[in-house]
Amino acid sequence: MSTLRSRGPGRPRRLPVAEQRALVLRAARALFAEQGVQGATIEHVARRAGLTRQSVYEQFGDKAALFREAVADVEEQAYRTIAARASGDADLDLRSWAHRNYATMFDFVAAHPDALPVLQEAERTGIPALTRLRSRLAEVYTAASRERWAAHGVEPGRADTALVTLYFAMTEALVDLHRTGDPADRDALIDLLTEFTVGGVLRLYNQAPDVLARLR
Template identity: 30%
Template sequence: MTKARGRIDKREAILDAAFAVFARAGYDAANVQEIAAEAGVAKPTVYNHFEDKEALFRAALAAVAEQVGAANLAAVERIAPDGDPRRILTRAARALARRCCDEQSRALRALTYAQLGRFPELLTDVHAVTAGRLGDALADRLARLVVGGQLRHCDPALVAEQFLALLTGPLERRSHLGTRRVPVTEIDAVADQATETIMRTFAA
């Protein structure tokens, strides 16, 4: 292993550990010593990578936001204008809904909102990486379905916004804004209903 690779691996381990500790203890109660122990590194090693706890917190949330955003984009990339559009959209909707309700995404939302007063810009940053990119990507895929004749003429950006609202709104209510774990059967039912609403309105 090269020295550069080893440094990258340590940084990733620190970020993973930091997010786990912040999610478990909250920002105020978390400390760098606990994070170092969780990452399996010495405390000075953490400070070699991050200036202070605030910088570590920001970086940890940014890293997880990127992971969540990448998973969302991967789900949307499966939408293609070949095959049954209902089946294609249902599969994507279920993947997005399950990701929205998984432990990592719930912890990301909880930490972001809990520190809204201290770090208000974090909400904008996290939203841009998770929901912002997702909306653009979904609109692009829906536009392809329109061009392919599988959806009737519409504004893909608006439909994407409506589709995501149909997913996230009910899921947030069912999870009590992230405090309750939603059963997979409920998650899939919400995804299926969202798809059904879109198809009834916009199917070609």
């Protein structure tokens, strides 16, 4: 009867391919965020992942391919997390919905501190992952916000696209402000975004309706 062979002393167990990929991607995301695509090396990634350089090359080919995979991984994770929150809870009123979605973006960056730097590095190197993410999320946000604006008698029309673009630009700037240097108060920033955007559009609609009308 055959028996299982035991490994020799000190011989490491070979991890399943999926587990190796996950370790490499996690290490690569952190290093690309810290050092950029130029500064990070396959050697650095392998060391942080606890694998050999050969394992990384077998999984991803080269550093350029690994960077593309890491960027795609971040983009999909961000889209799934943020889009799911934006399209849910149909019973929330406009301010509560906006507040929760701003909080979601702050929470995502706090939970995944390498995400935004990796996406920003991708943009700098010619991979429009952040631009694409904004565009994909804009579709979700536009559809979800339109119903809530209607409850206030606001029909923004094509202004929706411009408004969502502004939302993302302001949120990314304030998330960066919170993430780097001396962080500002998270809840205060979220309240600021909520009141500035929701209150601002309602004020436009009531006091300068021609501005929105020209964008329809």
